[in-house]
Amino acid sequence: MKVFIVLAALLAAVSAVPIEERVNGENGWYVPQADGSFEWMTTKDAEEMLNNAAQIEGRISTNAVNFYLYTKSNPTDGKKIESKASSIEGSHFNKDHGTRFVIHGWTQKYTDDMNTRITKAWLSKGDYNVIVVDWSRARSVDYASSVLAVPGAGAKVGEMIKYLHEHHGLSLDSLEVIGHSLGAHVAGYAGKTVGDRRIHTIVGLDPALPLFSYDKPAKRLSTDDAHYVESIQTNGGKLGFLKPIGKGAFYPNGGKKQPGCGLDATGSCSHGRSVLYYAEAITEDNFGTIKCSDYEDAVSKKCGSTYSSVRMGAITNAYMVDGDFYVPVNDKAPFGKIE
Template sequence: MKVAVVLVALLAAAHALPIEERVNGENGWFVPQDDGSLEWMDIKDAEELLSKYTPIESRSNDVSFYLYTKQNPTNGKEIWSDASSIHDSHFNKNHGTRFVIHGWKGKYTDSMNVKITKAWLSKGEYNVIVVNWERSQTANYVSSVAAVPGAGTKVGEMIEYLHEHHGMSLEDLEVIGHSLGAHVAGFAGKKVGGKRIHTIVGLDPAMPLFSYDKPDKRLNADDAFYVESIQTNGGEKGFLKPIGKGTFYPNGGRDQPGCGTDIGGSCSHHRSVLYYVEAVTEDNFGTIKCGDYQAALANECGSTYSNVRMGAVTNAYMVEGDYYVPVNSEAPFGKIE
């Protein structure tokens, strides 16, 4: 890790653009550091560094899976691609399945996973499979980004295994990922291929070190039959431009009410999780259809609510485009007409 830090510093010193020319997500990124600070990295430098990590990370990315059901709502049962493992669990092919994927420095027991699991199990009988990808737990963000394709491939392999050997329906499958986990979900969709995963929901997909013009290296609208992106910290930790088939911009997508000054954007970034949990349990996020994403950012989409609710399971069949989402500063966050 020390070598990586030194390399980043040398690259930054040699090639960094002048401050006035830096546009986050366009010609480089403000990359998160372990201490919460952000450091600028030009595109060329980032690509050089990532190319050095990728061969290592692809060989050393442990991914594990924990199943939660109504029968074991709080005590996850680890499962793997083995018949006895699945038969010894409460997996039920007749129930819908939800994969949940954490982001950088996360783990499967994080509050995000607990809340999303509880939300879905409160709505009925589901197989909720929480993904734990070990390489994300390093303090080095660049190393975690390099591990995303490998982690996503392993999630995709697990999806294929459950579908092919245990009858899991792809038509009733939803993969939910937060931040870096959204891109892991995207690579899972790429692995399964053919838009066969029904729905992927990206919760403020991470922007640092991911490019708009390289959709094959991030979550994109072709990774599932339907891809929904809920963007809450656009231009900082998350994407500003739309990357889903249906893209939702709570409060305009840059920052969220009730988060105060929110230096670094962590509060707004995490709000995507809280909004999604509430959307699952309450279905109360009214939306306003926008002509384009710039209108959504500027809250210039009018005041007429559409018949679309953010996070609704029916969106796969009726949603395309960009939506402004009015929100409250505290729970309940959703607003309906």
């Protein structure tokens, strides 16, 4: 009887100890798996795993990064370019045209829909050098392996930007680097590599949250990586960040879940909407926005109903935008709403 009473007391004591609530991005992450499921990893375990893996990564890294140039002269057949004179001079690269680097995320490659949509959108608006980045380690079935490859991939993109600027007249003042998900952080590391805020604009399309910390801006896309950083946040708190990443942070439908995506258990539909919205914003300039006092008001849709003069994704945002914006959207294309 005494034993039973002691055991009961111990069980009561254990049950009284609060179990720490799992908050994605705060005390750990729900890390996506290849089969669409998620596995919880605490901050401590994740940092230990990433630190140990980074040591191995440094010794065996084979993170190939390739660049494919699209212009109005070759809008659908990308020309592979390298950082050497014969390669650039033998391509359609034109220093007098604005340049766009486009960077895909996990499990993708350069010919995937995200890249073709954005390339087509920019070429429909004028003469641009659209350089699509293909970083091979993104196709690792292990998400953490792709995360480990982000700094190196970003450095290689940054080196290519510096090469084109120093040797072939690429204008940094008209340069825009666009990255989706993990690709947004690759863009951030490209900006860090170029340094001195010399990249004009970086656009992060729902920058990836799992295994990235908001309080460690040196290890993710941050507002210091370019003259202007814009973030379009569509699956905040799950696959993407909820707290503002850009100097201009845009929250379509409050930034967590997108209309027309149904149940969207994995978040992939809402996550991918950032790409569809951005491509439409380029061609249509039709995403009206409502200025919010802070991101929490944007998420809770408590920013009033008065539209601002700012359009999400507009090329002029670099000169006029600072703050958090709620973006009303439709559940199907055209997604943008204007007053």
